[in-house]
Amino acid sequence: MKGNQMRRKRKAFTLLTQRSDEGFTLVELLVVILIISMLAAFVAPRMFRGLGKAKRDIARAKMAIIEDSLARFYIHCGRYPTDSEGLEVLLVAPADVEDKWNGPYLKRSEMLDPWDNPYIYVSEGVYNPGSFDLISFGADGQEGGEGDNADIVND
Numbered sequence: 001m002k003g004n005q006m007r008r009k010r011k012a013f014t015l016l017t018q019r020s021d022e023g024f025t026l027v028e029l030l031v032v033i034l035i036i037s038m039l040a041a042f043v044a045p046r047m048f049r050g051l052g053k054a055k056r057d058i059a060r061a062k063m064a065i066i067e068d069s070l071a072r073f074y075i076h077c078g079r080y081p082t083d084s085e086g087l088e089v090l091l092v093a094p095a096d097v098e099d100k101w102n103g104p105y106l107k108r109s110e111m112l113d114p115w116d117n118p119y120i121y122v123s124e125g126v127y128n129p130g131s132f133d134l135i136s137f138g139a140d141g142q143e144g145g146e147g148d149n150a151d152i153v154n155d
Contacts, residue, residue, distance in 0.1 A: 066119060
């Protein structure tokens with residue numbers, strides 16, 4: 001009988017120790033959540049700062065594509081678009097050069113900056129005298145601004 005009691009106690013002790021090893025305590029979970037939160041607080045701002053720079057780089061790359069399309073339009077039609085025609089002539093032929101026009105020169109989606117705002121075309125450039133200007137007003141879509149809201153102009 002004494003042997004049976006010892007076996008039962010061992011079995012009960014084994015069951016108790018197994019159960020306590022199977023899960024995490026609330027304190028342990030809170031510590032892990034705190035550590036993850038602290039890491040996110042330090043890493044997230046750096047990631048978003050890099051995201052803004054990446055969008056500005058994409059805006060410049062799209063401007064280069066539009067500039068190339070404008071150069072092809074110029075070669076085929078003998079002129080750049082007017083301010084009233086804008087970049088739309090790269091998609092639809094203007095009446096006065098329909099026979100020379102060899103487009104569309106780009107996709108409509110390429111005429112939008114990374115913030116889904118249309119690029120501004122100025123035929124007589126202020127930033128590029130003697131040529132044209134392409135302008136993106138940045139994240140806020142309004143003229144002026146700093147950081148991610150700064151205007152981006154073709155070189």
